[in-house]
Amino acid sequence: MSEPLVLIDRVRKAYGSGAARQLVLDHLSLKMEAGEFAVVLGPSGCGKTTLLNLIGGLDTPDAGRVRACGLDLTNASRVELTAYRARSVGFVFQFYNLLPTLTAQENVEAGVRVAGVDREPAREASRSLLARVGLGSLGDRFPSQLSGGEQQRVAIARALAKQPRLLLADEPTGNLDEETAGGVLDLMRELNEETGTTFVVVSHNPVLARAGKRVVRLSHGGLAEPSPV
Amino acid sequence: MLWRKALRDLRAMGMRALLIVVVIGAGAGTGAGISLALHDVERTRDDFYSEYRLADLDVRLLRPLAPRPLLRRARQVGARPAETRLVLSGEALMRGGAQPAAEVVGMSPAAVLDGLAVTGGRALSSAAPRGALLDPDFAERFHLHLGDRLRLRLGGRRVELRIRGLARSPEYLLATANPDYLVPQPGSLAVVFLPRASLQRITGLGERVNDLVVDLPGRRADRRGERLAAGLPVAALTPRSQQYSLRLTNADINAFSIFAPVMGGIFALVGLLLIVLSLRRLVNSQRRELGALLALGYPPRTVVATVLLPAAFLALAGGLLAMAVTVGVGRLVAAEYSNTVGFPSTSHALAAGPLALAAGLALGATLLAAAAPAYRLARLEPTQAMRGERFSTFGLSGWLQRATGLWPPAVAYAIRGLLRRPLLSAATVFSIAVAIGLAAALNILVSSTNSAVDTEFAQQGWTYSVDLARPLPASRAAALARRAGARRAEATIKGPARLRSGGRDADVELAGLPARPPLLRLGLTAGSSPAPGGVVVSEQTARSLRVGVGDELEVRTPAARTKLAVAGIARTLATQSTYLPRAQASRLLGSPGHATSVLVAAGPAAARRLRRDPAVARVTSKSSAQSAEREMIEELTGLISVLQAISLGVGAIFLVSVLALSYLDRRGEFATLAALGYGRRQIGAAVAGEALTQTAIAAALSIPLGILIASPLSDRIAQAWFEIGLHAEPPNFIWVIVLALVLALLAVAQATRRALRIDIAVTVRERLID
Incomplete structure (x- = not known):
């Protein structure tokens, strides 16, 4: 049996110390397979973002093990984690996190070049992804010249342009109006179908559940209900 | 509520607050520090010259005389105290053949005027007749240490002394072999202090002395000084204000005092610029928050106060740091400056002016820099303010x-x-x-x-400057040099004088030159060479007297007074020199037809022969x-x-x-x-x-x-x-x-x-x- 793309094994994570110590994830175990579109739901403070950060190699657990794309993130070196983020994972943030002094096209390119792709292929991939997310004509604009929805689509293009195995999105629609949010979700679903990239989307909004092939509900540091594996 | 918010804002700023405080402190403190250094340097100078009592007047004689009549004269003009010394020029005979110029000062070990600041070893003592105190710069230059032997040639006699200590006196703080040049040459002159009786014994001069130093308390010191010198064979009459070390120290501090505001101003300007930009940046980063306050109904003045309160904390901390930087920079610069000049120690004081300047700059600039953008923000519509500013217009x-x-x-x-x-x-x-x-x-x-x-x-x-032990007829002086093997010789006469024009005075040294001097070349920037009735002054003298070519000057020496015209202006390092024909200069200086020094174009062999000549006091290459x-x-x-x-x-x-x-x-x-x-x-x-x-x-x-x-x-x-x-x-x-x-x-x-x-x-x- 092949290894799952993401394996979370009895992970514990707490913040703070002493009386202020807060246990965020408590013996959480979870598996995700390639090509999945998983939506992680739960109230604020239940550990959704922490889970995403652990999968993305941005944070390390206090106990337990996290494996993703064949790499043991728990014991990986900083260089390995950097390479993992550069090649295997794409991030979409709630506030888009586009670099304000780079144009839309350059922002997408910045996500590709870091994976070791040469300039011309990177440019081609960026153009093509921007066109795919409906922003082909806005590549020369700076982020401040784009609307929130457009910025989020640039962020999705940036995350996908390097063809990662895993795309992690933290409240990708949290900052958008309902209609724009719907458009962004539809786009992510389509891209999941087209590219086979695994999507893990975190949100507190139950409406997003309709977008996921699989829904994971978190509560008080653990799964709220058994998650189908 | 505002107080609490201000404190929390500061805590939230963390490193950013610290950096802004550093910018404020460094910006405001550096300029003020240089101003404090100037204050310390001036104080160091004043303390040194008053502690070791630079004499009001130094009368150097052409030949040694009995001391009692001199002291009697001094009492008659109200000089108090008055001390006699024997000061002889010669050469130090160093290992390796170097023969730098030397000046041996025979003085009372208990002398009050031109006292000795001992920087190493022991003080002068009559019990140690051969125990000499040496100028520390000279000792350093020639690697001489306490206890080493020091060999000198004084008027053809070889003398051997033992270095007992190192000392500076206010008179020789900036000792130089070439007092013609304003720029000093530390270590170029072996200044040796010896008990007067020892020097008299060594040189066989009996009780005679050739130097009288006095303080002239009370009014009309100039006139009384002239009365003291009248009728004496005066080689140089040096009032305190014209004393070489003091004059140079003053000129140097004057240069520094002119530098200081320029440098301080530059630092302050740059500091202010960065304070303004840092504060503007800080205020703008709070734009959204301030917009929210406006939206909640807080009046604009509260919004401005919200910004000003943490800014005031930053200003206070920056002001304190600025004062600390002021003291640090001030002490560092003053200590280095004192060391360069040669003061034995540096006087420090917490002068209120520079500290207030630092604190005022820090507080004023910070509060103004914060108030301006805060006021602008407070006038915006809340929605406009809440939109934030960061890079919203980047393109x-x-x-x-x-x-x-x-x-x-x-x-x-x-x-x-x-x-x-x-x-x-x-x-x-x-x-x-x-x-x-x-x-x-x-x-x-x-x-x-x-x-x-x-x-x-x-x-x-010229290749050597030869100072004569006593004035000689000019032709004899030149002949003496030629006999020693000099290719060319130019007899000159030097002596002190005061120039006056339009109510302004300048103390100078007259230098009498032969017609069309072949060796001493004047870099004339205006007018022509010295001519009968016409002098050449340095650019500095012309500037201080505000005279140009053709203007008339009154020239006063201890022996005469006359009126001469400015024939030319020269660019020279010997800024105090005023050049005129030798015949006229020798008359004005009371030694008609005589010379006190000879400039020669000669090789080292001729220089050696000249050094052995008893008529020669000093030879400087x-x-x-x-x-x-x-x-x-x-x-x-x-x-x-x-x-x-x-x-x-x-x-x-x-x-x-x-x-x-x-x-x-x-x-x-x-x-x-x-x-x-x-x-x-x-x-x-x-x-x-x-x-x-x-x-x-x-x-x-x-x-x-x-x-x-x-x-x-x-x-x-x-x-x-x-x-x-x-x-x-x-x-x-x-x-x-x-x-x-x-x-x-x-x-x-x-x-x-x-x-x-x-x-x-x-x-x-x-x-x-x-």
Whole structure:
């Protein structure tokens, strides 16, 4: 049996110390397979973002093990984690996190070049992804010249342009109006179908559940209900 | 509520608050520190000259006389105290054949006037007749130590002494073999202090003395001094104000006092600029929050107060730091300056003026810098304010976008980082350029001074200057030199005089030259050579008397008074010299037809023969004078190095602060780059690209700025010392720029380390664009 793309094994994570110590994830175990579109739901403070950060190699657990794309993130070196983020994972943030002094096209390119792709292929991939997310004509604009929805689509293009195995999105629609949010979700679903990239989307909004092939509900540091594996 | 918010805002600012305090402290404190240094230096000078009691008047005689009649004369003119000394010129006989000029002062071990500041070993004692005290600069230059033997030649006699101690006196604080030149040559003259009775015994002069030093308390000291000297065979009459060391110290401090406001002003200007920009940046970062307060119904004055309260805390902390920086910089510069001049110790005081200036600058600039943007924000509509400001309008013209887009994303990001806040980038570049430019300007001044000295000596035809033990008829003096083997000899006479024009006085040294002197060449900048009835004055004398060619001067000497015209003006290092025909000068100085020195064009063998001649007191070679002059300038570079270090240090503080503030503003972006997979090298390159680009632009800008800063400073040196012209050379800039780049790299390393220590998981959740 092949290894799952993401394996979370009895992970514990707490913040703070002493009386202020807060246990965020408590013996959480979870598996995700390639090509999945998983939506992680739960109230604020239940550990959704922490889970995403652990999968993305941005944070390390206090106990337990996290494996993703064949790499043991728990014991990986900083260089390995950097390479993992550069090649295997794409991030979409709630506030888009586009670099304000780079144009839309350059922002997408910045996500590709870091994976070791040469300039011309990177440019081609960026153009093509921007066109795919409906922003082909806005590549020369700076982020401040784009609307929130457009910025989020640039962020999705940036995350996908390097063809990662895993795309992690933290409240990708949290900052958008309902209609724009719907458009962004539809786009992510389509891209999941087209590219086979695994999507893990975190949100507190139950409406997003309709977008996921699989829904994971978190509560008080653990799964709220058994998650189908 | 406001208080609580202010304190919490400060705590939330953390490192940013600390950096702003550093910018305020360094900006306001450095300029004031230089002002405090000036205060300390003046105090050091006053303390030294009053503690060791520089005499009001020094009467040097042409030949030794019995002391009692001299002291009686002194009492008659109300001199109190009055002391007699025996001062003889000669040479020190060093190992290796060097024969530097020496001056042996035979004085009472209990002398009150022109007292000795013993810096090493023991004081003078009648019980140790051969125990001499030596000038520390000379001892250092010739590697002499306590207990070493010191061999001298005094008027043809060889004398051997033992070094008992090291000492300076106010009279010989800046001892020099060539008092004609205003620039001193530390270590060029062996100043030896010996008990008077010992020197009298060694030289066989009995009880006779040739020097009388007195204080002249009360009014009309000038007149009483003249009465004291009248009828005596006076070689030199030196009032306190004309005493070489004091005159030079004053000229030097005058130059420093002119430097200080220029340098302090530059630092203060750059500091103010950065304080304004840092505070503006701080206030604008709170824009959204202030908009919310407006929306909640708080009146604009409350909004302004919300900003001003934390700014006041920053200003207070910055003011305290500025005062500490003032004291630190002041003490550092004053100590280095005192060391360069040779004061045995430095007097420090917490002068209220510079401290108040530092605190006032810090408080005033910070509060004003915070109030202006806060007031502007408070006048906005709440919705406008709440929209935030960060990079909301970032855009580039097409060509700039294309040009910067040619680079890899990390590099393009770095270059555009500079364009993001063009005003701040420009101010940072300007500040660094000023810091580099100021350091380079100081280099330019040193090399220009060296060049002026070299040019002056190169144009002279003499190779040795021979001081006679007593005045001789001019023809005999020249013959004496020719007999010794000199190719050419030029007998001259020197003596003190006072020039007066339009109610202004200048104490000078008359130098009588033969007609068309072949060896002493005057660098005339106006008019013509000395002629009967016409004198040539230095540019400095012309400036202080405000006279030009053709103007009339009154010339007074202890022996005569007359009126002469200004025939010409010369550029010379001997700024006190006034040249006129020898016949006229000798009459005015009371020794008609005589000479007191001879300039010769001769080789070393002739110089050796001259040194053995009992009629010769001292022989100084041009090359030793020139090299000593250069050594002195090199010593001055100690002080210059401190000023340069301060300049570059302040530049580095600004660069580090600006980079760190910039990093704090962009933590979210660095976190995003890290989340995208950018590693240490690439993020480091982005930070370094930005800092090094700024430093490189600043380095280019520092070249014209350095010349611009050096220009007024060289004018100031000309006023205080002598004309140096301005010779900017590539090496003046190169090492400063290299050092600035190294400092920039260190700053980059620090900023990169911070960028890489970011908690990515937390920071990526910050909003980058509003």
